[in-house]
Each structure stands twice: as C-alpha cells, then as structure tokens.
Amino acid sequence: MRRVAGTIAGLAIATALSTLVVSMPASAQSTLNDSLAKRTQGNKDSKLLLEAKELVYDNDRNTVTARGDVEMNYQGRTLQADSVVYDRTSGRVLAQGNARLTEADGTVATGDRFELTEDFKSGFIDSLRVQQTVVERGRPVTTRFSAPRAERIEGETTVFERGTYTACEPCAKDPTRPPLWQVKAARVIHNNTERTIYYENATLEFAGVPVAYVPYFWSPDPTVKRKTGLLAPTYIASSALGVGAAIPVFIALAPNYDLTLRPTFLSRQGFLGQAEWRHRLETGSYSIRAAGIFQADPQAFQPSPFGAREKDFRGSIESVGRFHLNERWQFGWNLTLLSDKWFLQNYQIRNRSLTDLYGREAISTVYLTGQGDRSWFDLRSYYFKPLTSSDWQKHQAVVHPVWDYEKRVNGPAPIGGEVKLEVNLTSLSREATHFQEIPTQRARLFGIYDTCAVFSRETCIVRGLGGSSTRLSTQVSWRRSFIDPAGQVWTPFTYARADGFWIAPNTTDYQNYGIMGIAGQTDQDFTGRFMPGAGVEYRFPLVASAGSWGTQLVEPIVQVIARPGETRVGRLPNEDAQSLVFDDTNLFAWDKFSGYDRVEGGVRTNYGLQYTLNGPSGFHVNALFGQSIQLAGRNSFESGDILNVGRDSGLDDRRSDYVGRVLLQPWAGVSFQTRARLDKDNLALNRFEAAFQGTFGSLTTRFVYARYAAQPLLGLDDRREGVAVQSKLDVTPNWYLSGAVTVDLDHYRRNSATPISPLGQRDPTVSAFALGAGYRDECTTLEVTYSSTPRQFSGAKENVQTVLLRLELRTLGQASVTQNIGGVASADGVAP
Incomplete structure (x- = not known):
C-alpha cells in the first residue's frame, strides 16, 4: 500500500x-x-x-x-x-x-x-x-x-x-x-x-x-x-473538646512559599487557630507553625500539676529548618515552644519533634554538621520538654552544646595502618537533681515525680545532677591489620584518651541536698582523667566447602586489652553513658560503655567463635558465641557510679556472662534472629531476644519476643517479658487485613488508685492491640483501623481505644475521621 x-x-x-x-x-x-x-x-x-x-x-x-x-x-x-x-x-x-x-x-x-x-x-x-x-x-x-x-x-x-x-x-x-x-x-x-x-x-x-x-x-x-484552595477537612470529637471540624485553607503565595490556615471550631472550647508558613530558598527551606486558643471551658482539664485548668490561653509555636551552606556543611533546627506540656495531646496536634522512645517528650535542637572525605563534624544543642504528668521539667537537662568531631588519616611510615582522632565536648545544666529510689519506688515529689525520701548511696541512684557540668574528651587511636602466611589476622591497636570535667553543682535548691556527697565538692571545680590502652585482636578464618550446602567459615576471635584502672568512679557526672547492654554487638568493643562519661579500665580479654554458612538460593547462617574476662586491675563494671551503671550488666564479675547470636535466613524474604546473654554459672537466661519476619505468598508477618531479668540495682525491679506480632494479609490484589498485638507477659497487677503500692501477682495482659482493613488501587485508598494503646498518667495505666477512618480519592482529595471510644477517665491532663 x-x-x-x-x-x-x-x-x-x-x-x-x-x-x-x-x-x-x-x-x-x-x-x-x-x-x-x-x-x-x-x-x-x-x-x-x-x-x-x-x-x-x-x-x-x-x-x-x-x-x-x-x-x-x-x-x-x-x-x-x-x-x-x-x-x-x-x-x-x-x-x-x-x-x-x-x-x-x-x-x-x-x-x-x-x-x-x-x-x-x-x-x-x-x-x-x-x-x-x-x-x-x-x-x-x-x-x-x-x-x-x-x-x-x-x-x-x-x-x-x-x-x-x-x-x-x-x-x-x-x-x-x-x-x-x-x-x-x-x-x-x-x-x-x-x-x-x-x-x-x-x-x-x-x-x-x-x-x-x-x-x-x-x-x-x-x-x-x-x-490555593481548600484541603480535606478533619473531624474531632472528645469529651474535653466537644465535637468540631478543621477546614484547612492552602494559599500558594509564590512558587517557593505558601501559607496554610487551619481554623478549627470546637463545640466545648471555641475557636482553635492554626497557621503554617513554608518557605523554600536556594540553599534550603524552613517552616513556622503556630496554634492557639482562648479556651471557653478550662474546667474540662485537670488542675496543676496534673493539667492546665488554670490557663485561659494555650498554644504552641514550632519551626523546622534545614540549609546547605555548601556541599559539605548543613545548618538546621527543630524547635517547639509550648504553653504547657498537655497542649499538643489535648488538642490532637501532630508535632515533628515528638518522640516516645523513653517517654513522651518534644525535643528541640539547633545543629551544624559537616562531612569530609574521612572526617565528620556535628555540633548541636538540645532542649527537652516532657509531655506527661509524671515528668518534671526541672529534672530535664538543657544541652548547650554537644560537639563531636572525628578524623581518620593513614598512619605515618613505617607503621602505616589508620590513625583516628575523636573529640567530644558536652556541656549541660538542669535545675534539680533527679533521684530515684531503689530497689522499689516508695516516695514521690508532689505525689507524681519519682524521688528518694532520704538520699543514700545504697538506696538511691542519681539520674542527673542539678547545676551545670562540662566535659571535654579527646582520644587518639591507631590500628593496623597483618595477615601472616597461614592466613591468621593480627590487629594490634593502641589509644590514649584524656577527659576534663568542669562541675558547678546547684546546692541551693532543697532538691539538690546530698549532691555534695556525690560530686565531692560544693563549689565549681575542675578534675581530669587519663586513660591509655593497648591491645591486639587475633582472628583465624578457616574456610571450607560444604558441598551442595555452599561455603562455610569458622573463625575463632581473641582480643586482649591492657590499660590502668578507671579513676574517680562515682565521683563524676554520668549523662551520656547511662545505658549499658552487654551482648554480641559490643563483645569486642574496646570500651563497652555507651558514652564518654565512663571509660573502661583494667586488663581484659574478649574471646568468641563465629560460624558462617552461605548456601544456594539465598541460604545463610551466622552464629557468634563468646565471653569477656577481667584479667587484672579494677573492673569498671563492678564499681557502680552514681547510676550504678555496670552493675547487673553481666560484666560485673571477673568472668562475664556468655553472649551469643544466631541468624538464620533459609531463603530470601524469610529470616530468624536471636541473641541471648546466659548466666556464667548456670546458663540461665538473663537476657533473650528473638525476631522472625517473613513473607509467605500474600502473608507478611513479624514476630518479636523479649525477656529481660530484673535489675533492681538500676531501678528495674521487675522481670520484663513480652511478645509483639505484626501481620498483613493481602486477601485480594486490592483488599488487605492488618493486625498488631503486644502482650506484656510479666505485667504486675497494682492498685490503680495508689500506683506506688506493693506489687501484686503477675497478670499477663494485652497492652496494645490494633486491627485494620483496607482497600487500595490506582485511584482509591480506604482504611479502617481500630487500636487500643496504653496511656500513662500519674503511674496508672489505662488503654485508649481509637477508630480511624481514612478515605483518599487520588487527584480529588482525602478525608479522615478519628474517634476515641469507650472513654478514658484519666486521659493525661483531662478532667475525669
């Protein structure tokens, strides 16, 4: 044609x-x-x-x-x-x-x-x-x-x-x-x-x-x-706020900046105003969000110190910014200013700086970071705002600032290897010393804040010192690996660390009585600490063929470190080394403390055996088992500091507990991992974690089990044991079911009216639960979720039951409705 x-x-x-x-x-x-x-x-x-x-x-x-x-x-x-x-x-x-x-x-x-x-x-x-x-x-x-x-x-x-x-x-x-x-x-x-x-x-x-x-x-x-236009409305219904709706208005003022207004009308409290300004510049962007309300009915909330009943006006200001000064340097901030600790939760306002890791709090920070080819710089300040009634602002530290610097260079000839310089400066202050009674909590300040009735080193630990403290730490280290003709790997290393402490305790507030016996001085003072160390690590990887199973590797590992004993244990603040978990991840660490305020001393050997099998079709096995032994000198983990860090850790005896892990991946998409700490005398489980995750056709699931022995010297009086399961089932290519449950297997039954009463019997209970269903295709998303989560209030635990409905019509808009059901008598800051 x-x-x-x-x-x-x-x-x-x-x-x-x-x-x-x-x-x-x-x-x-x-x-x-x-x-x-x-x-x-x-x-x-x-x-x-x-x-x-x-x-x-x-x-x-x-x-x-x-x-x-x-x-x-x-x-x-x-x-x-x-x-x-x-x-x-x-x-x-x-x-x-x-x-x-x-x-x-x-x-x-x-x-x-x-x-x-x-x-x-x-x-x-x-x-x-x-x-x-x-x-x-x-x-x-x-x-x-x-x-x-x-x-x-x-x-x-x-x-x-x-x-x-x-x-x-x-x-x-x-x-x-x-x-x-x-x-x-x-x-x-x-x-x-x-x-x-x-x-x-x-x-x-x-x-x-x-x-x-x-x-x-x-x-x-x-x-x-x-x-510019209206965004999808959201609906609110609660006993303290009444019923209402928020109707957001988005105003695109220019291609690089805009304004979002979110007027909210509440039947019980009146008009809640919210506004957010966003601005993008050539080198970065920032945003400012403000919210405020003159409450029509403050009686809906609890009186101080349990709520904000005395406040007519309540509000917040938040700002987030991030700027690239050049290709290596960044400057930014994340700030939150609140009228009271309950405002965000009471008025259901989401905040980017919120965290629930160790307690509900808003973290404000300003930072400057830099990244070189073999160097790293981080300078930042922090302000912590607790958002639950059981936390006291005077116990919170203001960090001003914390500075970390790290530089790696090649070692000079003829020694070669790698030389690393580490610098850390931490300066902070708090108004009141934070005491905690051990082994049981019997006294509370104002009936809500943990404290000690009478300070004693045997019955009271110190979470943080009142006053100000500054520490400058510098460490220089060197290491190099050699492989001999037999295939053995020898890694000698050496390091030297110097710490300087400037301590100015606050001894005028009655909450700081007893601090003199902790810090050893009543006025501003300077003290120093020096810790040199040298050692060698030995590995002998033995590789063999496992036939059709693949390749296996057996690797014995031995490490010996020599250094003098740690000085001034218990006479210095401990702010950044409060968490010590001895497991397979830090078995061969030169210093097993998590921060700079503590430094490990004495002569110690760490040894272990690692096994790896790599097979066909993604089959993989890795296992490690080992122990740490104090050979000579003072055992830093036996000498507890003002927080007893090191005690009940498994490292506080000459011979440590055994630690190990097993990772099994039978095929791609399925894995099982477990790690444990076994008592050195009877192999009892002092710490055990197991996790399984996998995808089996249309089912995806994750299972986590954990069991930790009681550590009364650290203020953890009860054994902790629990199970968490998350699953998602694709019923059809578009429909799915999801669920999650957390079971506290060692929940102790207490008198909810008197949360500091003696312990009762164990009462395994479902502490959190969620169930959902949804539909999703190229144009529509529909989700319905029911959740029951714990809410902490003055020591008593009650669950919050919530139903969330969300509908999204792609390109047209979305709407969501959240409703609490069942009623919560002791919602934080809300009057019953």
Missing part, C-alpha cells in the same frame, strides 16, 4: 504518487501552510506535517481530504483519524473515524468526530474521552474525562457537557461497568492555563451509586502539586 508523507508545500509530490488524487495547480501546493501562516500572524515556521494513504484536493468545494491512517502534526499537537477534511473557506478541520488528538504534554483525547479550527485549538468533539497521565508520589496516575459532546476553546479550556471525571481504570472484563468512583456533572470545565477543573451540579458516585451532591466545586488538575 502506497503512503504519502510530506508538508503541504510538497502536495505536488503527493499528487504524482497517488492515482486517486485530483490534479492540483502549482499555486495550490502551499494552500494549508499559507492559510495557517495568515492565521498565525505570518509565522511560516509553523509547518503542518501530513501523513496519509490518500490525499484529494477538491477545487469546487475548496477542500483538501486525507484518507487512510491520517496523521497531522502541527505545533506539537498530533491529530489522527481515518479521514480528515480541511475546509479552506471556513478554516475548519473535520476528523472522523477513530479520531485521536495528542497534546504536546502527552494528554490524549479520543472521540467519534472532531470539528476543529485548522490549528486544532478550538472546536467541538462528539463522544469525547480524554486521558492524561502524570507522576504523583513516584507513581503514574491516569485521569479520564468523558462526555457525549465537548467544546475545545483556544486549546486552553475544554467544556464537557454532561461530563464525567475519574482516576480509576476501567474494568478489564467489562469496560461498560462504572468505575469505583467518578464525578458526574452537568458541566465539567478543564482550564489548562489555570490547571483547574470546575464542576457544576456535580454528583459523586461509588460503583455507579450516587452518594453526594455538590452544586459547585473545583479542584486542581492532576498536574498541580500545590494550588
């Missing part, structure tokens, strides 16, 4: 090649392009490219007709059809039969019949279907418009009469079925310049069933990432 291609300026060639083409005078060869040039202000560069099987020029009707797989390209637009007729007199283009118009941005419009102007910008279309694909959140999203008849205006606006809009794919088995959701309207107007879709007399349908009617609304089209 012959095919003719070329510009209209080459119509003479097309005439010669086609037997069905009426002869055409030379003056008519550029008919279309001349006509288009006149209509485009003489722009002769706007050439029309035409491809067709047959081209006919009709002098009588003054028309040009192209038939058979017609394709016309003009100014980035492509028109395809079975036949196209150009009427030179009216300047109209009529396309019929499988008509298809593709815009420069990829938008595709199909219809039975197109009647357009010659530049394809305006006209009428019968049975129009428009398909547009954009990338949203990293995934392509295709939207679809359709209408029996539509009008195209200047290539910028399309008016769909009795139009429909949806982001859902048509049913593959039955395309005539209605999509999951669609919007039907008397008129759908898509303005490409404004990138906005307007709906008049619109109805929202689910599976063809009308569920909502709106006389008029508009939404940004899918290409818009940010546009």
Whole structure:
C-alpha cells in the first residue's frame, strides 16, 4: 500500500504518487501552510506535517481530504483519524473515524468526530474521552474525562457537557461497568492555563451509586502539586473538646512559599487557630507553625500539676529548618515552644519533634554538621520538654552544646595502618537533681515525680545532677591489620584518651541536698582523667566447602586489652553513658560503655567463635558465641557510679556472662534472629531476644519476643517479658487485613488508685492491640483501623481505644475521621 508523507508545500509530490488524487495547480501546493501562516500572524515556521494513504484536493468545494491512517502534526499537537477534511473557506478541520488528538504534554483525547479550527485549538468533539497521565508520589496516575459532546476553546479550556471525571481504570472484563468512583456533572470545565477543573451540579458516585451532591466545586488538575484552595477537612470529637471540624485553607503565595490556615471550631472550647508558613530558598527551606486558643471551658482539664485548668490561653509555636551552606556543611533546627506540656495531646496536634522512645517528650535542637572525605563534624544543642504528668521539667537537662568531631588519616611510615582522632565536648545544666529510689519506688515529689525520701548511696541512684557540668574528651587511636602466611589476622591497636570535667553543682535548691556527697565538692571545680590502652585482636578464618550446602567459615576471635584502672568512679557526672547492654554487638568493643562519661579500665580479654554458612538460593547462617574476662586491675563494671551503671550488666564479675547470636535466613524474604546473654554459672537466661519476619505468598508477618531479668540495682525491679506480632494479609490484589498485638507477659497487677503500692501477682495482659482493613488501587485508598494503646498518667495505666477512618480519592482529595471510644477517665491532663 502506497503512503504519502510530506508538508503541504510538497502536495505536488503527493499528487504524482497517488492515482486517486485530483490534479492540483502549482499555486495550490502551499494552500494549508499559507492559510495557517495568515492565521498565525505570518509565522511560516509553523509547518503542518501530513501523513496519509490518500490525499484529494477538491477545487469546487475548496477542500483538501486525507484518507487512510491520517496523521497531522502541527505545533506539537498530533491529530489522527481515518479521514480528515480541511475546509479552506471556513478554516475548519473535520476528523472522523477513530479520531485521536495528542497534546504536546502527552494528554490524549479520543472521540467519534472532531470539528476543529485548522490549528486544532478550538472546536467541538462528539463522544469525547480524554486521558492524561502524570507522576504523583513516584507513581503514574491516569485521569479520564468523558462526555457525549465537548467544546475545545483556544486549546486552553475544554467544556464537557454532561461530563464525567475519574482516576480509576476501567474494568478489564467489562469496560461498560462504572468505575469505583467518578464525578458526574452537568458541566465539567478543564482550564489548562489555570490547571483547574470546575464542576457544576456535580454528583459523586461509588460503583455507579450516587452518594453526594455538590452544586459547585473545583479542584486542581492532576498536574498541580500545590494550588490555593481548600484541603480535606478533619473531624474531632472528645469529651474535653466537644465535637468540631478543621477546614484547612492552602494559599500558594509564590512558587517557593505558601501559607496554610487551619481554623478549627470546637463545640466545648471555641475557636482553635492554626497557621503554617513554608518557605523554600536556594540553599534550603524552613517552616513556622503556630496554634492557639482562648479556651471557653478550662474546667474540662485537670488542675496543676496534673493539667492546665488554670490557663485561659494555650498554644504552641514550632519551626523546622534545614540549609546547605555548601556541599559539605548543613545548618538546621527543630524547635517547639509550648504553653504547657498537655497542649499538643489535648488538642490532637501532630508535632515533628515528638518522640516516645523513653517517654513522651518534644525535643528541640539547633545543629551544624559537616562531612569530609574521612572526617565528620556535628555540633548541636538540645532542649527537652516532657509531655506527661509524671515528668518534671526541672529534672530535664538543657544541652548547650554537644560537639563531636572525628578524623581518620593513614598512619605515618613505617607503621602505616589508620590513625583516628575523636573529640567530644558536652556541656549541660538542669535545675534539680533527679533521684530515684531503689530497689522499689516508695516516695514521690508532689505525689507524681519519682524521688528518694532520704538520699543514700545504697538506696538511691542519681539520674542527673542539678547545676551545670562540662566535659571535654579527646582520644587518639591507631590500628593496623597483618595477615601472616597461614592466613591468621593480627590487629594490634593502641589509644590514649584524656577527659576534663568542669562541675558547678546547684546546692541551693532543697532538691539538690546530698549532691555534695556525690560530686565531692560544693563549689565549681575542675578534675581530669587519663586513660591509655593497648591491645591486639587475633582472628583465624578457616574456610571450607560444604558441598551442595555452599561455603562455610569458622573463625575463632581473641582480643586482649591492657590499660590502668578507671579513676574517680562515682565521683563524676554520668549523662551520656547511662545505658549499658552487654551482648554480641559490643563483645569486642574496646570500651563497652555507651558514652564518654565512663571509660573502661583494667586488663581484659574478649574471646568468641563465629560460624558462617552461605548456601544456594539465598541460604545463610551466622552464629557468634563468646565471653569477656577481667584479667587484672579494677573492673569498671563492678564499681557502680552514681547510676550504678555496670552493675547487673553481666560484666560485673571477673568472668562475664556468655553472649551469643544466631541468624538464620533459609531463603530470601524469610529470616530468624536471636541473641541471648546466659548466666556464667548456670546458663540461665538473663537476657533473650528473638525476631522472625517473613513473607509467605500474600502473608507478611513479624514476630518479636523479649525477656529481660530484673535489675533492681538500676531501678528495674521487675522481670520484663513480652511478645509483639505484626501481620498483613493481602486477601485480594486490592483488599488487605492488618493486625498488631503486644502482650506484656510479666505485667504486675497494682492498685490503680495508689500506683506506688506493693506489687501484686503477675497478670499477663494485652497492652496494645490494633486491627485494620483496607482497600487500595490506582485511584482509591480506604482504611479502617481500630487500636487500643496504653496511656500513662500519674503511674496508672489505662488503654485508649481509637477508630480511624481514612478515605483518599487520588487527584480529588482525602478525608479522615478519628474517634476515641469507650472513654478514658484519666486521659493525661483531662478532667475525669
């Protein structure tokens, strides 16, 4: 079959090649392009490219007709059809039969019949279907418009009469079925310049069933990432706030900054105002968010120190920023200022700085970081704001600042190896010393804060010293590995560390009485500490073939470190070395303390045996078992400091407990890992953790079990044991079920009215539970979740039961509803 291609300026060639083409005078060869040039202000560069099987020029009707797989390209637009007729007199283009118009941005419009102007910008279309694909959140999203008849205006606006809009794919088995959701309207107007879709007399349908009617609304089209308008509302219902709704308003002031207003109307408390400003600059971005309310009914909250009943105005200010000073340096902040510790929780305001790791608190920080090829710099300050009634602000430290620097260089010839410099500066202060009674808690300050009735080193540990303290630590280390002809790996190392402490205790506040016996001074004082060390680590990796099982590796490891004993144990603050967990991860650490305030001393050997098997199809096994032995000198872990760190750790005897791990991965996607600390005398489990995770077809699950022996010398009076399970089941490609449960196997039954009463019997209980179901496809997300989580209040634990419903119609918007059920009598800060 012959095919003719070329510009209209080459119509003479097309005439010669086609037997069905009426002869055409030379003056008519550029008919279309001349006509288009006149209509485009003489722009002769706007050439029309035409491809067709047959081209006919009709002098009588003054028309040009192209038939058979017609394709016309003009100014980035492509028109395809079975036949196209150009009427030179009216300047109209009529396309019929499988008509298809593709815009420069990829938008595709199909219809039975197109009647357009010659530049394809305006006209009428019968049975129009428009398909547009954009990338949203990293995934392509295709939207679809359709209408029996539509009008195209200047290539910028399309008016769909009795139009429909949806982001859902048509049913593959039955395309005539209605999509999951669609919007039907008397008129759908898509303005490409404004990138906005307007709906008049619109109805929202689910599976063809009308569920909502709106006389008029508009939404940004899918290409818009940010546009001024209303966001999805959220609904609030609680005993303290009443019922209400937040209706956010997003204002795109410029491409690089915007403002979001979130007015919230509450039936019991009145108007809650929230505003967020976001600004992106060339080197970074920052945001500021503020919230505030003049409470109509403060009696809904508890009185001080349990709540904020005395406050009429409550609010918060938050700011987050991050800037790249250059390719290596960054500066930023994350700040939170609150009127009271209960505000965010009472008014259900999410905060980026919140953490629940060791207790609910907001962490404010300002930082400067730098990264070199072999160096690292981090300087930051912290302010901790506790958000539960059982935490006292005077116990919280203000860090001003903490500075870490690390630099690695090659060792000088001829010793070679690697030399590392580490520097840490920590300066902080707090108003009141934080005492904790051991082994049981019997006294509370104001009835809510943990403390000691009478200070004694035997019955009281110190979580933090009142006053200020500054420590500067510097460590230089060297190490190098040698491999002898037998394959044995020898790694000698040496290091030297110097610490300087500046301590200024606060002895004026009655809460700081007894501090003199801890720090050893009553006024500002300086003291120092020096710790050199040297050692060697020996490894002998033995590799053997396991036949069809793969390759196995057996590796004995021995490490010996010599250094003098630690000095001034218990006479110095301990702020950053309060956590000590002895397990396989730090068995061969030069210093097993977690921070700089403590330093390990004495002569010690660490030994272990590691086994690895790598098999086919992703099969993998790794196991390690070992022990640590104090050979000579003072055992730092036997000498507890002001927090008793080191005691009950498994390292406080000459021979430590045994530690080990086993990792089993039978195939890709399934793994089992366990680690344990076994008593050195009877192999009793002092610490045990096991985790399993895997995917089995449509089921994904994770199981975690943990058991920790009591450590009364550290204030952990009870054995802790629990199980946590998370699972997700894909019932169909779109529907899924999810669930999670946490079981406290050693929960002790206490008198909830008097939370400091003696222990009762063990009462295994479900401490947290969640169950959910959801649907997700290319256009819709629907989630329903029920959760029951513990809420800590003045030592008594009660569960908060919440139902969350979230519906998202992609490209159209989302809405969510959260509702507490069952009632919580002792919600933190809320009056019963």
